[in-house]
Amino acid sequence: MATLHDLETPALILDRAVLDRNLSRMQARMDRLGVRLRPHVKTTKSIDVLRCVSGGTQGPITVSTLKEAEYFLAHGVTNILYAVGIAPGKLGHAAALTSRGADLTLILDSLEAAQAVRRAAVRLPVLIELDVDGHRSGVSPDSPRLLEIAAALGDSLRGVMTHAGESYNCTSTAAIVDMAEQERAGAVRAAERLRAAGFNSPVVSVGSTPTATFAADLRGVSEVRAGVYMFHDLVMAGIGVCELDDIALSVLVSVIGHQEERGWIITDGGWMALSRDRGTAKQRVDQGFGLVRGVDGRALPEDLIVISANQEHGVIARRDGRSPDFSRYPVGSLLRVLPNHACATGAQHARYQLVEGCEPQVVGCWERTNGW
Amino acid sequence: MATLHDLETPALILDRAVLDRNLSRMQARMDRLGVRLRPHVKTTKSIDVLRCVSGGTQGPITVSTLKEAEYFLAHGVTNILYAVGIAPGKLGHAAALTSRGADLTLILDSLEAAQAVRRAAVRLPVLIELDVDGHRSGVSPDSPRLLEIAAALGDSLRGVMTHAGESYNCTSTAAIVDMAEQERAGAVRAAERLRAAGFNSPVVSVGSTPTATFAADLRGVSEVRAGVYMFHDLVMAGIGVCELDDIALSVLVSVIGHQEERGWIITDGGWMALSRDRGTAKQRVDQGFGLVRGVDGRALPEDLIVISANQEHGVIARRDGRSPDFSRYPVGSLLRVLPNHACATGAQHARYQLVEGCEPQVVGCWERTNGW
Numbered sequence: 001m002a003t004l005h006d007l008e009t010p011a012l013i014l015d016r017a018v019l020d021r022n023l024s025r026m027q028a029r030m031d032r033l034g035v036r037l038r039p040h041v042k043t044t045k046s047i048d049v050l051r052c053v054s055g056g057t058q059g060p061i062t063v064s065t066l067k068e069a070e071y072f073l074a075h076g077v078t079n080i081l082y083a084v085g086i087a088p089g090k091l092g093h094a095a096a097l098t099s100r101g102a103d104l105t106l107i108l109d110s111l112e113a114a115q116a117v118r119r120a121a122v123r124l125p126v127l128i129e130l131d132v133d134g135h136r137s138g139v140s141p142d143s144p145r146l147l148e149i150a151a152a153l154g155d156s157l158r159g160v161m162t163h164a165g166e167s168y169n170c171t172s173t174a175a176i177v178d179m180a181e182q183e184r185a186g187a188v189r190a191a192e193r194l195r196a197a198g199f200n201s202p203v204v205s206v207g208s209t210p211t212a213t214f215a216a217d218l219r220g221v222s223e224v225r226a227g228v229y230m231f232h233d234l235v236m237a238g239i240g241v242c243e244l245d246d247i248a249l250s251v252l253v254s255v256i257g258h259q260e261e262r263g264w265i266i267t268d269g270g271w272m273a274l275s276r277d278r279g280t281a282k283q284r285v286d287q288g289f290g291l292v293r294g295v296d297g298r299a300l301p302e303d304l305i306v307i308s309a310n311q312e313h314g315v316i317a318r319r320d321g322r323s324p325d326f327s328r329y330p331v332g333s334l335l336r337v338l339p340n341h342a343c344a345t346g347a348q349h350a351r352y353q354l355v356e357g358c359e360p361q362v363v364g365c366w367e368r369t370n371g372w
Numbered sequence: 373m374a375t376l377h378d379l380e381t382p383a384l385i386l387d388r389a390v391l392d393r394n395l396s397r398m399q400a401r402m403d404r405l406g407v408r409l410r411p412h413v414k415t416t417k418s419i420d421v422l423r424c425v426s427g428g429t430q431g432p433i434t435v436s437t438l439k440e441a442e443y444f445l446a447h448g449v450t451n452i453l454y455a456v457g458i459a460p461g462k463l464g465h466a467a468a469l470t471s472r473g474a475d476l477t478l479i480l481d482s483l484e485a486a487q488a489v490r491r492a493a494v495r496l497p498v499l500i501e502l503d504v505d506g507h508r509s510g511v512s513p514d515s516p517r518l519l520e521i522a523a524a525l526g527d528s529l530r531g532v533m534t535h536a537g538e539s540y541n542c543t544s545t546a547a548i549v550d551m552a553e554q555e556r557a558g559a560v561r562a563a564e565r566l567r568a569a570g571f572n573s574p575v576v577s578v579g580s581t582p583t584a585t586f587a588a589d590l591r592g593v594s595e596v597r598a599g600v601y602m603f604h605d606l607v608m609a610g611i612g613v614c615e616l617d618d619i620a621l622s623v624l625v626s627v628i629g630h631q632e633e634r635g636w637i638i639t640d641g642g643w644m645a646l647s648r649d650r651g652t653a654k655q656r657v658d659q660g661f662g663l664v665r666g667v668d669g670r671a672l673p674e675d676l677i678v679i680s681a682n683q684e685h686g687v688i689a690r691r692d693g694r695s696p697d698f699s700r701y702p703v704g705s706l707l708r709v710l711p712n713h714a715c716a717t718g719a720q721h722a723r724y725q726l727v728e729g730c731e732p733q734v735v736g737c738w739e740r741t742n743g744w
Contacts (some may be wrong), residue, residue, distance in 0.1 A: 085629045089381065089704060091379070146472075165682065276649050310508060330483075330484060331482050343683055344648060371721065371722045372383070
């Protein structure tokens, strides 16, 4: 069986044991809270990962692109929520997916989009996107526009959805708990307003990995969406949503040189392999372009991070600026870099090389989909 | 013929007219300076683009990965410089490329890598990488190690190469001119030291888009490498290497919503489509995640940039913070975003949709290679 030493670097490594642990933990939480999980596949984009999540069932899932919807539908997954506001130009594609068997639900937050949906030849189910935290898109749960859009949608309306993206910027567990309640309460309030006005709103969909991890109560919510929890990353660790050892994803890199005077270890893992995500830059601990571990995934005796990155070069140095013991990292040796943001790092790669814990064997290879 | 309005967004748009102008300008410079151009294909990663560069010839080219070498070799390009320090674990792959007809040259900057090259079953030609600006990798042109590596390489040695990556941080044309001379002088000095010590050094390879654009003199240099100049980008415009109208690459996005109270136009062009590159963040003009133009590529009446980006959402706002005239950008309308960094943005996409100037027709589609 091949080992990590047989792989050409840079390569994306997925620890199957950590993945399984992350999946079980979230599923147990959802079971306890009595809410259905609709995993977001935008982080992992792999049918093999989804099979671990859902135990071989056919969904439901959340996608961030119609390309993901295409890919998962081709693998038999039909119950799909496309959780980015629909561009009217994509309605034809959405209808084609439906005609091929997808049970595809769209989201939108404007009258114009609602009218475009109603004009489309194929009737597609829709959730109204809510803004509960000022993060990005959505209508306020309390706005008159909510009811106007509902009226425009007619029998296309299925309910409401929101994503408390600001939870990524919380700096304490208590703040995430509060954000989860803000997310839940806003969505439930909007659904109740719709129902009071005579509209149908069976679906109340919420979620983000931080709020899903810490929500104390999900009364009135019909489903939770989350994706990053499967792999976790340094941003999640930085806000206390996971521990470093819960990070299932890493990038295997080779040492290609030393700049001893500057204390630098040069590797072939640049931003193309790590992504340019600097999500920890504004956190309490800035992890540079990633935290460095040994080839076995374990912490090193020295605290190394990727301090800078060019396209196919990573510069690793000690966090404290002192010179590392270069003899530990000879030219040709392997290291693993934990990612700031699993969604961004994953997307730079076409496949996962699977390991189990600290063992060097590569126990499988899973393809992923990318692009549009 | 399809137009931009027929494309599903986000989509990567390449203006063929601008590309051709950028290529002609650089080739004319190299002809004037009497130096061979070895284009770096890491930005464009497309045989179709390379055919425009070299007029249908078979190279020479520079690559940043062995995957690029594989791809271009499969299209008949044999003269290839792999310009990232060779990891000993890749020597088998490099040898396999050679056995399939590639005239592949490697680079390295350590005795360990030199010894690994000498131990390999297939003899591969090598350039010693020089550090002329403290930017990244390489040995100093004046160091004893230069001669030690040369001795270890024996008849694998072909010469020296360097890349003045610090030129990207220059803030004036005069500084780039100086950096170009520093790059040239360092490489020529190293080659002369090697020759004086009895080594062969026919190749003296230098280059970066800024230094190639402004070098006043390239005496002693045998070839220049550059890649970004083909597409240009906001980082290059920010240091005066090109004008905004020289940027050949853009990302076509759809408006999917408005947050009127905050002055935001929401699009489906997030960091997945634009990349997370924030290369202009430290420049005089911070372009956010990209500068917004009309669907025809022309400047808009309002100065809009992408102020933030999530995975599949871009938030566009006026640079001055005032509310835009939303009626100009209805839901479903198209915009084009100029990229901070063409290499990073290009790599997020699998293909280029071609246009010619401001015309809406899509005149072709070119695939690109990505990954490893």
